[in-house]
Amino acid sequence: MSVIESKILLKKERQLEIIHQINLHNKILSSDLSLILNVSEDTIRRDLNELALENKIVKVHGGALSKSYNVSATQADTYAYDEKKVIATKMIKLIKDGMTILTSGGTTMRAIANQLPNNLHVTFFTVSPLISLELAEHPNVEVIFLGGKISNISKISVGGEVVSKINDIKADLCVLGINGFDQEGISDSDYEVVQVKKAMIKSSRQVVATTISEKLNSDLRLRVCTLNEIDYLITELSPENELLKPYKGLVKYIL
Amino acid sequence: MSVIESKILLKKERQLEIIHQINLHNKILSSDLSLILNVSEDTIRRDLNELALENKIVKVHGGALSKSYNVSATQADTYAYDEKKVIATKMIKLIKDGMTILTSGGTTMRAIANQLPNNLHVTFFTVSPLISLELAEHPNVEVIFLGGKISNISKISVGGEVVSKINDIKADLCVLGINGFDQEGISDSDYEVVQVKKAMIKSSRQVVATTISEKLNSDLRLRVCTLNEIDYLITELSPENELLKPYKGLVKYIL
DNA sequence: GGTTTAAATGCCTTTTTCTGCATCTTTCAT
DNA sequence: ATGAAAGATGCAGAAAAAGGCATTTAAACC
Numbered sequence: 001m002s003v004i005e006s007k008i009l010l011k012k013e014r015q016l017e018i019i020h021q022i023n024l025h026n027k028i029l030s031s032d033l034s035l036i037l038n039v040s041e042d043t044i045r046r047d048l049n050e051l052a053l054e055n056k057i058v059k060v061h062g063g064a065l066s067k068s069y070n071v072s073a074t075q076a077d078t079y080a081y082d083e084k085k086v087i088a089t090k091m092i093k094l095i096k097d098g099m100t101i102l103t104s105g106g107t108t109m110r111a112i113a114n115q116l117p118n119n120l121h122v123t124f125f126t127v128s129p130l131i132s133l134e135l136a137e138h139p140n141v142e143v144i145f146l147g148g149k150i151s152n153i154s155k156i157s158v159g160g161e162v163v164s165k166i167n168d169i170k171a172d173l174c175v176l177g178i179n180g181f182d183q184e185g186i187s188d189s190d191y192e193v194v195q196v197k198k199a200m201i202k203s204s205r206q207v208v209a210t211t212i213s214e215k216l217n218s219d220l221r222l223r224v225c226t227l228n229e230i231d232y233l234i235t236e237l238s239p240e241n242e243l244l245k246p247y248k249g250l251v252k253y254i255l
Numbered sequence: 256m257s258v259i260e261s262k263i264l265l266k267k268e269r270q271l272e273i274i275h276q277i278n279l280h281n282k283i284l285s286s287d288l289s290l291i292l293n294v295s296e297d298t299i300r301r302d303l304n305e306l307a308l309e310n311k312i313v314k315v316h317g318g319a320l321s322k323s324y325n326v327s328a329t330q331a332d333t334y335a336y337d338e339k340k341v342i343a344t345k346m347i348k349l350i351k352d353g354m355t356i357l358t359s360g361g362t363t364m365r366a367i368a369n370q371l372p373n374n375l376h377v378t379f380f381t382v383s384p385l386i387s388l389e390l391a392e393h394p395n396v397e398v399i400f401l402g403g404k405i406s407n408i409s410k411i412s413v414g415g416e417v418v419s420k421i422n423d424i425k426a427d428l429c430v431l432g433i434n435g436f437d438q439e440g441i442s443d444s445d446y447e448v449v450q451v452k453k454a455m456i457k458s459s460r461q462v463v464a465t466t467i468s469e470k471l472n473s474d475l476r477l478r479v480c481t482l483n484e485i486d487y488l489i490t491e492l493s494p495e496n497e498l499l500k501p502y503k504g505l506v507k508y509i510l
Numbered sequence: 511g512g513t514t515t516a517a518a519t520g521c522c523t524t525t526t527t528c529t530g531c532a533t534c535t536t537t538c539a540t
Numbered sequence: 541a542t543g544a545a546a547g548a549t550g551c552a553g554a555a556a557a558a559g560g561c562a563t564t565t566a567a568a569c570c
Contacts, residue, residue, distance in 0.1 A: 011518070027268060040520055045557065060267040061527065061556065078458065079321070099568075106281065129384030129400065136405045145384065145412050147402020147420070150391045153282055157400050165402070181278050189284065206564095214279055232401035268526070285546080295530055300547070316537065317546065 014039070015047050022057055022066050029063040033112045036063045045183030063088055083212045083236035084111040090234050091175065091251050097121050102200045103131060104193075105156040106177025112133055114140065125169055127156040127196055151192055158192035166199040178211035180220035182247060185227050187220040194222045201225050208232040209251075213243055229250050264292065270302050275311055277321050284318040285509040290360045315394075338467045338491035339366035344510045345489050346430065346465055352376050354427045357455045358449075359385060360411040361432025363465050365389055371396065380424055382411040382451055406419055408448055413447035429459030433466035435475035438501060440482050442475040458481050463487040464506075482506050 014037055021028050021036070030048065030132035034041040058067055088111045095101065098121060103109055105128030113134035123142040125136050129150065136142045146165050148157035176197060180187035186209060188194050201207050201224070213235045227250040237244060239254045247254060264272065269292050276283050276291070285303065289296045307314040313322055333339070343366045351355065352375060358364055360383030369388035378397040379390050384405065390398045401420050403412035431452060435442035441464060443449050456462050456479070470488045482505040492499060494509045502509060 027265060029265075041556085042521080042558095044521060046519085049557095058267075060265050062265050065265070065267060132405050133410060136407050136410055138405065143405040143407075145402040145405050146398065147400040147412070147417075150387050150393065150398040150400050152391050153315065155388060155391055156313070157402070163400075189280070189287075191448075196433045197468045217281075220280075296546085298529060301529085309547095390513080 011047070014043075015051060018044075018047055018051065019056055020066075022064055025035065026066045026068075027063060031063075033063075040218065079107070080212050080214070081111065084108045085115065086236040087210050087212070087234050088112040088115040091208065092116060093137065094173065094208060094232065096120060097119060099123070100170070101125070101169040101173045101175060101203050102166070102169065103175045104128065104177050104180075104197060104200065105131055105154065108212065109177045112175065112210070125166075127158070127162055128154065128245060129157075151190070154190055156193065156196065158196055162186050163195055163199045165194070169203045170196045171200075171204040172209045174200045176200070176207065176209050176224075178209050178215055181209065181211055181215055182217050182219050183227065183250065184219065184223070186224040186230070187218075188224050188251050189220040190224050191222060194224050197224045201229055206231040210234045213237050213241075216243055217246075256455050264359060269294070269298075270306060273299075273302055273306065273319075274311055277319055281321045282315075282318060286317075288318075332456075333365070335361045335467050335469070336366065339363045340370065341491040341504075342465050342467070342489050343370040345369040346463065347371060349428065349463060349487065350377060354378070355380070356428045356430060357381075357421070357424065357426040357459050358430045359383065359432050359452060359455065360362065360386055360409065362432060363432045363467070366431065367465070380421075380426065382413070384412075385410065385507065391405065406445070409445055409448050411448065411451065413451055418450055418454045421451070421458050424458045425448055425457040426455075427461065429455045431455070431460045431462065431464050431479075433464050433470055435473045436466055436470055437472050437474050438479070439474065441479040441485070443479050443493070444475045446477060451477050452479045456484055461486040463489060465489045468492050468496075471498055472501075 017037060018028070018033060021033065030041050030044045033044045036188045037044070048057065048059050048064050051057045052064070058065045084107060087108055092111050092115060096251070100123045102125045109128070110133050113131050116138055118138055118140065120138070121140045125145065125146055126132050126135065127146050129145070132143050132145045135141050144158060146162050148159045148162035150156070151158045176186065178186055179189065188197065207230050209230050209232065216235070227247070230251050232252045232253045232255060233247060234255045235244065244254055262276060271273050274290065280475055285296050285299045288299045292299070303312065303314050303319050306312045307319070311322065313320040339362060343362055345368050347370060351391065355378045357380045364383065364386050365408060367384050371390070372394055373393055375393070376395045378399065380399045380401055381387050381390065383402050387398050387400045401412060401417050403417035405411070408412045433440070434444065437461045443452065462485050464485050466489065471490070482502070486507050487508045487510060488502060488506045489510045490499065498510055
């Protein structure tokens with residue numbers, strides 16, 4: 001740790017200290033720096049200007065941010081794609097020839113559909129146009145799309161017709177992409193999506209919840225189901241990971 | 256760290272956190288962000304506006320959506336895209352507020368869906384996952400997907416269930432993408448697709464056939480309908496073009 | 511060491527930015 | 541169709557940035 005002495009620092013020293021602080025905290029306020037370094041905010045501002053000009057930091061109103069903190073302009077790719085690929089690999093191990101599988105939408109599900117091996121002979125029921133297309137690329141997969149009104153927000157089909165159609169199905173597996181997950185269970189923020197997911201759970205022998213660990217311990221407005229309704233929880237983490245401890249015993253299997 | 260440490264965040268930081276939240280949940284409500292980030296909804300709204308302007312997110316009434324809903328194949332590299340855009344422009348002139356429209360799949364239809372002006376209030380019934388997604392981008396369009404088995408080949412839903420569902424609809428307009436077209440009428444090579452298209456024609460007051468001129472004078476194995484069942488023929492050519500002469504009088508309107 | 515010179519710093523004033531509030535309009539769901 | 545929720549807009553106070561100016565400081569030169 002850098003001890004701040006009352007001694008006066010040279011300009012160069014001070015700027016090094018500023019960079020140090022930013023690397024440490026990813027951000028820093030001009031006012032804090034002024035206090036720490038015992039110079040006026042004007043001086044700090046001038047320092048930050050110089051450092052920004054040298055591309056050492058990112059200057060923002062009120063202070064500065066670390067360069068690494070700043071997201072690249074092109075974040076086009078799916079968020080956390082690597083994590084989702086790990087999840088897909090684990091998920092696919094649960095799928096056996098001849099199964100009937102009910103699935104929702106979401107980018108995690110898309111990764112699963114994408115990674116699916118071509119030799120699997122299974123039937124998928126889905127409410128997501130995107131997933132249906134991804135699945136339809138696999139020659140031995142039968143894809144049934146459960147039609148209905150397409151929600152502008154969630155891009156899956158919703159409404160009474162879908163729900164009643166789901167009720168007529170008896171699936172081996174239900175694979176859910178998750179938005180909110182905590183000790184209380186699965187939650188979501190879209191009323192119509194919740195209705196669909198609830199129906200899917202009810203119509204399946206086993207339920208698999210898939211989510212990247214970041215979504216653990218988040219609670220959204222509407223409840224989809226409780227933890228005891230879930231058979232498998234799949235994240236990109238190893239089952240022994242600390243973050244999964246709270247769910248031990250509450251969910252049958254954690255993969 | 257995504258953990259909110261200090262109460263006060265810099266504006267840029269806050270916006271990064273917003274993007275993070277959206278990537279995590281695919282969508283987010285302004286009110287939730289206001290709570291999470293401890294600022295007024297006005298500020299959130301301004302942030303969302305900025306981020307939308309930078310094309311980082313998609314803003315909707317009440318919150319924002321993740322931008323990553325794009326389907327792999329981008330529009331621009333579809334075959335004969337320019338021609339299809341011309342067709343789309345002509346086609347869209349036939350659409351009036353309040354209409355119910357029945358559509359098949361195909362890249363021409365996709366161009367139409369893409370070019371659709373945002374102020375149109377119409378209801379689309381479609382059997383194509385791709386078209387449904389494209390249409391769902393338009394806030395004032397209601398999209399109903401007619402579910403069923405997704406054909407691996409044509410990537411639209413087919414089968415008895417779809418056909419009987421179509422029979423229950425009464426649409427103002429049927430917009431067909433065409434594969435084969437000659438003096439005998441419309442033809443196609445996939446049996447299941449033909450069944451669906453036949454049903455669509457039967458359920459619509461008016462039928463619009465759209466095709467690039469390349470497909471004119473081609474005959475495929477299976478007949479979909481004869482020319483007198485078609486109300487409009489739309490190609491990228493001017494109606495006076497030599498290639499369209501053979502169809503004068505056989506089709507009501509050539510655009 | 512003393513003087514010169516340029517850089518660095520602090521202070522002040524003027525702009526700009528940010529944010530919340532109030533008001534009015536638009537949109538949405540019932 | 542109508543009431544409620546969300547959005548847009550203008551305003552004001554607070555905070556931060558920018559630029560000019562004067563003073564101090566550090567270094568360079570003799």
